[in-house]
Amino acid sequence: MKIAIANRGEVAVRIARACFELGHKSVLLHSEPDVQTIAYRVCDHTALIGPGPSSESYLNIERVVKAAVESGAKAVHPGFGFLSENSNFARACKKAGLIFIGPEPESMDLFGDKISAKDFCESLKVPTLKSYRKKDQSLKTLISEAKKIGYPILIKAAAGGGGRGMRAVNTEKDFESALESAKNEALKAFGSDQMFLERYLPASKHIEVQIFGTKDEVFVLGERECSVQRRHQKIIEEALSPSLSDEQREQVYSYARKLADSSNYLGAGTVEFLFADDEFYFLEVNTRLQVEHPVTEEVFDVDLVQAQIKTALGEKIDWVQDELTPLDHSIECRIYAESPKGFPYIGTLGSLIFGFEIESENIRIESGFESGDTISSFYDSMIAKVICTASTRDEVIKELTEFLESSFVTGIQTNIPLLIEILNHPEFIDASMQTDFFAKHFKDGLEAPLSDEILTQAAKMSLHQSGDDVLFSRGWRS
Amino acid sequence: MKLIELMIDGEVQLALTEQVGADLWVSSKGWSYKIKNFGVNRPKSKKKSLVGNGAITAPMPGQILKILVNNGEEVTEGQALFIVEAMKMEHTLKAPYEGKVSNLNFKAGDSVNSTDVILKIEAKKENAKKNKK
Numbered sequence: 170m171k172i173a174i175a176n177r178g179e180v181a182v183r184i185a186r187a188c189f190e191l192g193h194k195s196v197l198l199h200s201e202p203d204v205q206t207i208a209y210r211v212c213d214h215t216a217l218i219g220p221g222p223s224s225e226s227y228l229n230i231e232r233v234v235k236a237a238v239e240s241g242a243k244a245v246h247p248g249f250g251f252l253s254e255n256s257n258f259a260r261a262c263k264k265a266g267l268i269f270i271g272p273e274p275e276s277m278d279l280f281g282d283k284i285s286a287k288d289f290c291e292s293l294k295v296p297t298l299k300s301y302r303k304k305d306q307s308l309k310t311l312i313s314e315a316k317k318i319g320y321p322i323l324i325k326a327a328a329g330g331g332g333r334g335m336r337a338v339n340t341e342k343d344f345e346s347a348l349e350s351a352k353n354e355a356l357k358a359f360g361s362d363q364m365f366l367e368r369y370l371p372a373s374k375h376i377e378v379q380i381f382g383t384k385d386e387v388f389v390l391g392e393r394e395c396s397v398q399r400r401h402q403k404i405i406e407e408a409l410s411p412s413l414s415d416e417q418r419e420q421v422y423s424y425a426r427k428l429a430d431s432s433n434y435l436g437a438g439t440v441e442f443l444f445a446d447d448e449f450y451f452l453e454v455n456t457r458l459q460v461e462h463p464v465t466e467e468v469f470d471v472d473l474v475q476a477q478i479k480t481a482l483g484e485k486i487d488w489v490q491d492e493l494t495p496l497d498h499s500i501e502c503r504i505y506a507e508s509p510k511g512f513p514y515i516g517t518l519g520s521l522i523f524g525f526e527i528e529s530e531n532i533r534i535e536s537g538f539e540s541g542d543t544i545s546s547f548y549d550s551m552i553a554k555v556i557c558t559a560s561t562r563d564e565v566i567k568e569l570t571e572f573l574e575s576s577f578v579t580g581i582q583t584n585i586p587l588l589i590e591i592l593n594h595p596e597f598i599d600a601s602m603q604t605d606f607f608a609k610h611f612k613d614g615l616e617a618p619l620s621d622e623i624l625t626q627a628a629k630m631s632l633h634q635s636g637d638d639v640l641f642s643r644g645w646r647s
Numbered sequence: 648m649k650l651i652e653l654m655i656d657g658e659v660q661l662a663l664t665e666q667v668g669a670d671l672w673v674s675s676k677g678w679s680y681k682i683k684n685f686g687v688n689r690p691k692s693k694k695k696s697l698v699g700n701g702a703i704t705a706p707m708p709g710q711i712l713k714i715l716v717n718n719g720e721e722v723t724e725g726q727a728l729f730i731v732e733a734m735k736m737e738h739t740l741k742a743p744y745e746g747k748v749s750n751l752n753f754k755a756g757d758s759v760n761s762t763d764v765i766l767k768i769e770a771k772k773e774n775a776k777k778n779k780k
Contacts (some may be wrong), residue, residue, distance in 0.1 A: 391712045525661070579673075580679075586678050627653055627675075
């Protein structure tokens, strides 16, 4: 059948690949600028949703549903971000006769509302961070509740996510201004300025559990650690976490399983926790596929996207929980188009060559762009993911480093040099890194090692060299 | 795009250079550099970039190894003109278009810098028209 992909970049390619492998046809629902992407070229069909701005394309429920229906698609895969966790979109798809590849809208509502999610957790005795989530939003009440929780505090938007409408407050005197600022942002981003307060852990480990629900049972596919983050944006993720004992694993798996079982969760989902001082604290449930799903796929030898499609179509997946045993270690590096100081980089891609002359079965690349494609300003700047899997974590780090160092990118700048530095930082190597790792060591960005003099010489050499253009061959799988 | 070898602190480092739009980029060890103020907006065709006064300069400071043509000689497009040694490598400069060699002012063994005009190629009138796109 025809499956519509309501997303872009590397995940659209990923979904298209799963469709192809299962014998389905793919339709890419895309915006105008995204005709210059790999997804546009590999999908069986394409359908234009609208111009660049997300509000007129990828976030526009009416346009997406219309394009999906008109394309003849029978199902829609929302990817991640955009409308993937929007229950209105899920309902609109159903209403239009489309199969929504994801959880039930009720699950999306339950876990999408941060407050109801925490209420649900507490009812199941899944530990959460101390918080205040009631309707009384008067300043007096909020200040007194903040005092009860104890500083530092996080002011969060009830309808929010992705770090928006969120402010950390260290002392009571900063509370009022932080609250106002957070409320303004929340109102603009989510249409609601209802806030809640939560204990803030400035440094902890980010541990998340992959769940997958079918009509018959809920599978738990291990955990991932994603402590290397910049302003809540993940940069490096790995499976399994190098920081947990088996007992701790079983503990966090049981929490995740309880939540999934009790909510009759269907499809892929991720239960996120913070881990500090030997305690897990529930953060949120993401009712969708996650960016970092490949590391889980690698260590469990499964295909999560295929599983999503099969489940949505009523087909059985042949997993057996007892046989889902993880093997090896896998690390994913997100490649962002950005300057060495961390600002998004817009431009036309010249060459994007990963791991020149390296042949390795351990490397997997998910990329959305090729030479000549344009990185535009409308969307986030992640352009590809490099995943490496090997028997030990040290081996993975070594291989990834070599691979990234042998990469060539022209036309845009990327965070590749930053990734190399992070991977080889002592705190990453010994896995002691926490969520403040990036701010502690890489806040100021990196300085380019090659001088202007050398670069100018290199440029001149290239212009006058009588050498031929170079032909490359890919030595890795994707 | 071209693959070149850079000598950094006594070690050879591979670098990729490529024209992307109007900019020249160099990438090495995962880093990507845009060459700013390189001076000339060089489109992909070498022909276009050297039309003007027909001056052929040395690509970088170095030493002339061999001069392969004489003043007044007719050369064809792509014909080798002279060889410069720089950064332990030999670089052969080729004629960007058909024409006549003039103003040849250097000989083998001379040291040159990148602003020295080694020789000029005077394009034939028809060629000059063709190249003015």
